[in-house]
Amino acid sequence: xxxxxxxxxxxxxxxxxxxxxxxxxxxxxxxxxxxxxxxxxxxxxxxxxxxxxxxxxxxxxxxxxxxxxxxxxxxxxxxxxxxxxxxxxxxxxxxxxxxxxxxxxxxxxxxxxxxxxxxxxxxxxxxxxxxxxxx
Numbered sequence: 001x002x003x004x005x006x007x008x009x010x011x012x013x014x015x016x017x018x019x020x021x022x023x024x025x026x027x028x029x030x031x032x033x034x035x036x037x038x039x040x041x042x043x044x045x046x047x048x049x050x051x052x053x054x055x056x057x058x059x060x061x062x063x064x065x066x067x068x069x070x071x072x073x074x075x076x077x078x079x080x081x082x083x084x085x086x087x088x089x090x091x092x093x094x095x096x097x098x099x100x101x102x103x104x105x106x107x108x109x110x111x112x113x114x115x116x117x118x119x120x121x122x123x124x125x126x127x128x129x130x131x132x133x134x135x
Contacts, residue, residue, distance in 0.1 A: 017070070017124030023114050024068035027080070031060025052090075059083050067118070070127020077118035084112035 032038050034047050034057030047053040059080060066076045085108075092105025100106040123129050 013125045015124075016121055017126035019114065020070060020073065020118055020123050020127070021068055023111065023118075024064045027111060028061055028064035028068060031057045031062070031064055033057075035061055056083065056087065067115075067123075070123035070129050073123035073127060073129050074119050077115040081112050081115035081119060084108045084115065088112065 029039060033040065034053060037046060047057055049055075049058065060083075063076050063080050063083075066072055067080065088100075088105045088108040092100065092103040092108060095103035095105075097103070100109050
């Protein structure tokens with residue numbers, strides 16, 4: 001059992017980076033759909049940039065890109081966590097305030113808390129933040 005614990009202790013920082021990368025990649029797709037209609041239009045293509053949906057698209061696409069790279073991870077993750085909390089309460093909560101699965105807000109809740117965690121934990125060892133600090 002001691003070896004199993006040592007394994008997870010050794011690899012947990014890299015799993016943090018993997019969580020950041022995968023979450024950012026999935027999140028960016030929401031912004032790309034809103035701004036560029038890719039991948040798949042999803043009913044949001046070509047939104048006005050100076051609308052709430054346009055701002056969400058910019059944050060999701062470009063903030064997600066920074067998070068994917070692990071650049072400015074803590075402040076970007078904090079902002080994106082707030083965006084997801086705002087999206088949940090402005091859009092999803094109004095439909096059914098008790099169960100996120102029923103109001104289709106479960107993704108927003110999950111992204112909110114993953115990003116909140118990343119804002120505290122940082123980007124992990126595989127990030128530009130870490131590479132810059134080493135220089």
